[in-house]
Amino acid sequence: MAHEGTLGGIIVIRSLMVALVSACTAVAQTPADRNKARTQNRLGWDYMKGEQFESAVRAFQSAVDTDPTFEMPWYGLGRAHLALKQFVSATSALERCRALYEQQAGRHFTNQQEAQRFRQDRLMEIDEMIRQVQAGPQTLQRQDQMRQLQEQRRQVQESITRGSSVTIEGSTPAWVSLSLGSAYFRSGNLENAERAFKAAVDADRRSGEALSNLAVVYFETERFDLALSSIEAAKKTGFRVNPELERTIRARLK
Numbered sequence: 001m002a003h004e005g006t007l008g009g010i011i012v013i014r015s016l017m018v019a020l021v022s023a024c025t026a027v028a029q030t031p032a033d034r035n036k037a038r039t040q041n042r043l044g045w046d047y048m049k050g051e052q053f054e055s056a057v058r059a060f061q062s063a064v065d066t067d068p069t070f071e072m073p074w075y076g077l078g079r080a081h082l083a084l085k086q087f088v089s090a091t092s093a094l095e096r097c098r099a100l101y102e103q104q105a106g107r108h109f110t111n112q113q114e115a116q117r118f119r120q121d122r123l124m125e126i127d128e129m130i131r132q133v134q135a136g137p138q139t140l141q142r143q144d145q146m147r148q149l150q151e152q153r154r155q156v157q158e159s160i161t162r163g164s165s166v167t168i169e170g171s172t173p174a175w176v177s178l179s180l181g182s183a184y185f186r187s188g189n190l191e192n193a194e195r196a197f198k199a200a201v202d203a204d205r206r207s208g209e210a211l212s213n214l215a216v217v218y219f220e221t222e223r224f225d226l227a228l229s230s231i232e233a234a235k236k237t238g239f240r241v242n243p244e245l246e247r248t249i250r251a252r253l254k
Contacts, residue, residue, distance in 0.1 A: 037067035056080040071100035087187045094180040101172040174204035208239020
């Protein structure tokens with residue numbers, strides 16, 4: 001799973017497009033649609049590993065065309081567009097992904113059987129994401145995502161074990177907010193980028209990359225004290241921050 005990298009290395013970028021994106025409403029699909037979409041989703045991630053990003057876009061787009069309610073290929077589609085520097089399209093896909101996760105939180109089923117079936121599907125999809133992350137080079141970013149996925153899996157498994165609730169617990173994963181923040185940033189939308197990176201930190205306090213990227217936003221908006229605080233917080237997580245970024249922030253504070 002390719003990653004676009006942290007924002008610390010691109011703080012000199014000033015002239016970027018402004019993204020104007022609207023979210024669309026999901027339509028419920030059949031189990032057969034979801035299975036077909038899963039096949040295309042796996043194909044998309046295979047293309048991502050091979051850095052065949054245009055082919056990945058086509059595979060992920062096929063998945064969401066088949067099942068617009070499937071959040072994971074929307075995430076993949078956003079990642080592929082990010083890799084191609086198609087930031088408006090990336091933002092649109094990632095916003096849709098976030099909206100689907102938000103819709104899931106607090107979802108109420110008519111009976112326990114329906115709720116358990118939904119949780120089992122979620123577990124299978126998380127396991128697929130874990131396999132995809134494990135297949136790539138084990139960078140700090142991937143280790144962060146693996147930790148988040150394993151925690152999400154633990155929570156879903158506990159819900160399955162309890163099995164008494166017909167309401168789905170959940171929130172937007174940190175890695176979705178992190179990628180969305182990157183898309184906003186690269187589109188020049190610093191206000192929304194800040195919100196997205198803060199959402200990533202709220203979802204995972206140990207996300208050093210989100211904290212480092214938040215420092216870049218603070219730097220760009222000349223809030224140098226907050227930028228330094230975010231850098232220090234990122235370092236405490238074990239994340240390797242951009243040393244030039246840290247030096248520049250400390251110089252501006254003087």
